[in-house]
Amino acid sequence: MRLLIILHLGLSVVSIIRTEEDDVCGGKPADVVFLLDSSSSIEFSDFHKQIRFTQEVVGLFDIGSDRTRVGVVLFSDSVHPTIDLSRYTDKTSLLSAIRRLQYIGGGTHTGEALTFVVDKVYNINEREGVPKIAIVLTDGQSYDKPTTIKEANRAHAAGISIFVIGIGLNTDESELRAIASDPDGEFLLQIESYSTLERFKRSLAIKACEVEYVEPQQLLMDSPGPEACSLKVIFGADTSGMTTGNSLQISTFFSDVTEAVTSSVGHLQSSQITSDCPASGGTGSKSYAPLLRKMRLQVLSGRSGVEPVGVLVVDSPIADMSATGREVMRSKFQNFKLLAVALSDASVSQMAKVFRTRVGSREFQKHVFEVDSAENLQSLAPQIGNLLIGQCFE
Incomplete structure (x- = not known):
């Protein structure tokens, strides 16, 4: 043996x-x-x-x-x-x-x-x-x-x-x-x-x-490699009020995650949804429910037989907590797994509430990731990519 x-x-x-x-x-x-x-x-x-x-x-x-x-x-x-x-x-x-x-x-x-x-x-x-x-x-x-x-x-x-x-x-x-x-x-x-x-x-x-x-x-x-798996990734970000540099950093992050996933799944569909004129809650907050709804509907419009995952970048406090929470739950009911990346100005405690979990809990760590600036988003790309691949083979 x-x-x-x-x-x-x-x-x-x-x-x-x-x-x-x-x-x-x-x-x-x-x-x-x-x-x-x-x-x-x-x-x-x-x-x-x-x-x-x-x-x-x-x-x-x-x-x-x-x-x-x-x-x-x-x-x-x-x-x-x-x-x-x-x-x-x-x-x-x-x-x-x-x-x-x-x-x-x-x-x-x-x-x-x-x-x-x-x-x-x-x-x-x-x-x-x-x-x-x-x-x-x-x-x-x-x-x-x-x-x-x-x-x-x-x-x-x-x-x-x-x-x-x-x-x-x-x-x-x-x-x-x-x-x-x-x-x-x-x-x-x-x-x-x-x-x-x-x-x-x-x-x-x-x-x-x-x-x-x-x-x-x-x-x-x-011919090593995992069995073929089809994955659909919807990236979302609200770019209103962002500098051009930060917008480019987010776009690069989305591309890096896509590249990290491409070679490990049989078929990959990916798309980016951005919003530059959202409903604002004032005092630097943003309404994320409309963006989440667009992401969810994008999943529903695609072909069947794929594993859908959403990656949302949140760069500010959430103005529409109730509506955002409802969109998160609707996504869950439709088997659309959501991951959220919180930039430095986002409210992490709010993120925990919309995902109906506690900050620091195991469930929270499965869905919410923190980074101190858009410039450092790339450091998360391998980790997010691994999670997406894991979703494909669960």
Whole structure:
């Protein structure tokens, strides 16, 4: 069996217990590769908690050149191979090498790590007929969701069965489902915190041992990527009272989001609706209900079979709270998902009210995004693009 374990751990506690000298696979061969997240989102102490967790899982297998082999790769801004699959053939030396691994820091390039495992680890250390299994633990989101999804599909096509454990409230469920093998009931587990992780260690290892060898699909490996999905994105902004520079920044932002999505969906329709003469509420506020209505009607006028999403830029307090709230609810009833980007002058508390949620709540964070100026809108483009792609594959 080949077992790939990706650990992407954040701020939480994993109970530390002694390593068990116990082979849960009954001597069945395995190739185990741990991919450990060493990005800056993980505190130094938590990085060592995941090192200890890795040791505990390794302790459940019978290590040997003709039994279970273990490798370790760290990933952050790039991939850092540290322990090759064929390097250690006894458990004592292997556990000692894992304990010496050092924290790196940086971004979370999960997709690049998956690429490395498919192309460099298993491709070089092939053992015919041995199952390949990935166990992904994450409490957050990858830096580049489209790449992560594509590379997860390549891993599936390479015959790697992937278990995913999502921990806490900051995971992206659509991303987890895209990474996990089917059915989700067997391969996807979501838990509240790392404090409950320990209880799943043994049962997960047993499940991994039950996975059979999957024959690689060469055609899919040559043509990676998610299944075709049709997406319709309606962008909206009220440009009245804006400087020409800010209007251009918003238009560029819309284009950047579109570009981020285009290569990851089968078919994309996008359009921009702007208004330069809205009903004004005075004192710098604007009425957004008319703009939202135009966006909603634009969705209804299109073809069926597409996933509709709206991205609204709000740059001022909302003058027509009740009407805007009604338009948000009508959009929800029509399965038209809305995302709102609040610029510095917008009222975030008002945004929470029209979306019927609380500022800072998980639901709020799914729908409302804040940025301090139009110039910095571009920094949100990858994140918004990932959310749109996730909507397409939910």
